[in-house]
Amino acid sequence: MASLTLTNVVKHYGSGKQIVPVIHGVNAEIRDGEFIVIVGPSGCGKSTLLRMVAGLEEITGGTIAIGERVVNNLEPARRDIAMVFQNYALYPHMSVFDNMAYGLKIAKVAKDEIKARVDKAAKILELGHLLERKPRQLSGGQRQRVAMGRAIVRQPQVFLFDEPLSNLDAKLRAQTRIEIQKLHRELGITSLFVTHDQVEAMTLAQRMIVMNAGNMEQFGTPEEVYHTPASTFVASFIGSPPMNLLNHAPGAQTGTTLGIRPEHLDITADGGWAVQVETVELLGAERLVYGRVGDEQLIVRIEEGAPAPQPGDTIHVTPRAHRLHTFDAGTGKRL
Ligand SMILES: Nc1ncnc2c1ncn2[C@@H]1O[C@H](COP(=O)(O)OP(=O)(O)OP(=O)(O)O)[C@@H](O)[C@H]1O
Ligand SMILES: [Mg+2]
Numbered sequence: 021m022a023s024l025t026l027t028n029v030v031k032h033y034g035s036g037k038q039i040v041p042v043i044h045g046v047n048a049e050i051r052d053g054e055f056i057v058i059v060g061p062s063g064c065g066k067s068t069l070l071r072m073v074a075g076l077e078e079i080t081g082g083t084i085a086i087g088e089r090v091v092n093n094l095e096p097a098r099r100d101i102a103m104v105f106q107n108y109a110l111y112p113h114m115s116v117f118d119n120m121a122y123g124l125k126i127a128k129v130a131k132d133e134i135k136a137r138v139d140k141a142a143k144i145l146e147l148g149h150l151l152e153r154k155p156r157q158l159s160g161g162q163r164q165r166v167a168m169g170r171a172i173v174r175q176p177q178v179f180l181f182d183e184p185l186s187n188l189d190a191k192l193r194a195q196t197r198i199e200i201q202k203l204h205r206e207l208g209i210t211s212l213f214v215t216h217d218q219v220e221a222m223t224l225a226q227r228m229i230v231m232n233a234g235n236m237e238q239f240g241t242p243e244e245v246y247h248t249p250a251s252t253f254v255a256s257f258i259g260s261p262p263m264n265l266l267n268h269a270p271g272a273q274t275g276t277t278l279g280i281r282p283e284h285l286d287i288t289a290d291g292g293w294a295v296q297v298e299t300v301e302l303l304g305a306e307r308l309v310y311g312r313v314g315d316e317q318l319i320v321r322i323e324e325g326a327p328a329p330q331p332g333d334t335i336h337v338t339p340r341a342h343r344l345h346t347f348d349a350g351t352g353k354r355l
Contacts, residue, residue, distance in 0.1 A: 021209055022087035022100075022177040024050040024073065030081035031068055031234075042068050044234045045082070052087075053208045055201075059221035060231030061257070066214040069231075070180050073212060075099050086177055102176040106183040108167030110155040116142075117151040120169045134173075141172040144206060145199070161192045165199070172207070179211040185220065197223060218258050222246070230254050248345075252352040255279050255345065261308060261319045267349055268314055269293065276355065279345035282308065282321035285337040287329075292338035295320070297329045311335070 031043035043065045050056050058066045071077040073084055075096035083090050091099050110119050117138055124134045142148045145165045155163055164184065171179060181200075185193045197220060204211060215221055221228050222242045230238045230245060230253075238250040249255035255263040263279045270293060272278040295311040295318055307328055309320040320337055322328070329335045346355045 021052050023052045023085075024048075024178055024210055024212070025085040026050075026069075026073075026082070027085075028082035029069070029072065029079055029084060031065070031072060031077070032080045042234050043072075046229075046236050048229060048236065048239055050210060050212070053210055055204050055211045055213065055224065055226045057221040057225035057228040058212060058214045058231060059216065059218060059225075059228055059257075060237075062216055063233075064231040065234045066216070066231060067182055070103075070182050070212060070214050073178070074101055074103050074180055100177040101180055102171035102174045102178075103180040103182070104167050104171050104184045106186045108164065108170075108184065110163060110166055110170075112155050115152050115154060116147060116158070116166050116169075119155070119166055120173055123170060123174055137173040137175070138169070141169040144172070144203060145169050160188055161196060164188060164196060168200075168203070172203070177210065179209050179213075181211065181213040183215055184213075185215075193220070200224065218260065222258070230257060232257075248354070249279075250354050252277055252279070252347045255347070261321075263345070264318050265347070266313065266316050266318070268316060270313075275349050277347040277349045277352070279347060280339045280343060282319040284340045284343035285318075285320045286340065287320065287322065287326070288336045288338045290336050292336045293318070295335050295337055297331055297333045297335060299331060300328055302328075309335070 026046050026048045029043060029046045033040040033042055046069060058069060060066055068077060072079045075091065075094060079092060083092055085091065086099060120138045120141060121134050124137065142151055145168060147165055147169060150158065150162060185196055188196060201224065213224060225242055227239060227241050228245055229236055232253045238245055238254050245254060245258050249258065252265055256265060259281060261282055263281050266272060266278045269278050293313045295313055297309055297311040299310040301308045305324050307322050307324055309322060309329055311318055347353060348355055
């Protein structure tokens with residue numbers, strides 16, 4: 021196991037006039053044994069960052085260190101990492117056992133040792149009874165577990181995951197998420213996990229890196245990111261529905277964006293902000309009220325049991341004062 025340190029990591033694709041800057045200087049100190057999630061919208065550079073750590077992509081500037089060792093010029097096979105991708109191609113003609121053992125055979129690990137490691141990984145992943153099967157005889161979730169098994173048997177210093185759950189249906193994703201957490205508790209291996217799904221990020225991360233267009237917007241625990249977002253980007257990316265961001269709300273100073281989460285607004289008889297209700301959605305345990313304060317959109321979350329306003333109504337809502345966030349309207353940074 022090892023820590024992982026990124027210092028001013030920069031990536032440009034292409035050269036000459038065709039240069040495409042993609043990562044603009046990322047700094048992160050990841051502790052030994054930490055589970056880190058990298059989250060951000062499509063194209064923000066998550067896979068690029070991961071592939072640079074893996075050594076599959078050259079870095080343009082900065083350093084990447086695994087433990088004390090700078091690995092910038094080290095080939096992937098010598099970095100002591102294991103990677104699980106979204107498209108975890110298994111060898112179709114090999115059994116589950118052989119799929120998991122393959123990398124170790126290539127590395128000339130002794131037969132007894134291979135068997136011991138595969139059996140242990142199979143036990144952790146509950147694949148013991150499937151070792152003789154071929155991939156086509158497995159469900160999607162089971163195949164995904166074999167791909168993880170293949171990474172585990174390598175006993176790497178660092179695990180890298182690139183959206184490994186995206187091909188699974190919602191229920192299986194939730195289940196596999198719990199398995200990954202369990203796995204991390206048992207093995208304690210430093211992990212970098214990429215996703216564009218903020219719920220996955222919130223539930224899996226010990227700390228998370230929120231990326232936007234090649235920049236690290238925030239690096240913190242899920243609580244920190246949720247309760248003290250560093251920018252309007254983070255505020256609107258993390259949390260569903262997103263934080264309300266208002267530039268002209270009563271009480272907002274010019275040049276300031278006021279932020280309030282839908283669950284931190286209370287409906288009151290009068291006073292507060294007058295909201296014109298446009299739509300009301302029932303989501304089971306709660307309702308979302310969509311409306312307008314002046315010309316700006318506002319979402320209010322209320323409990324399913326509370327009286328529901330109707331479209332066309334005017335309601336009054338009061339933001340909980342200690343839950344208000346303020347951002348610079350120009351830069352979007354938290355004030
Ligand atoms: N080989 C390449 N040449 C030029 N640009 C590239 C290359 N590979 C990726 N890019 C660009 O780099 C940016 C980051 O890509 P990357 O694959 O890291 O995004 P991502 O955050 O993983 O997105 P997604 O969630 O869609 O997987 C994108 O704008 C992409 O178009
Ligand atoms: Mg990607």
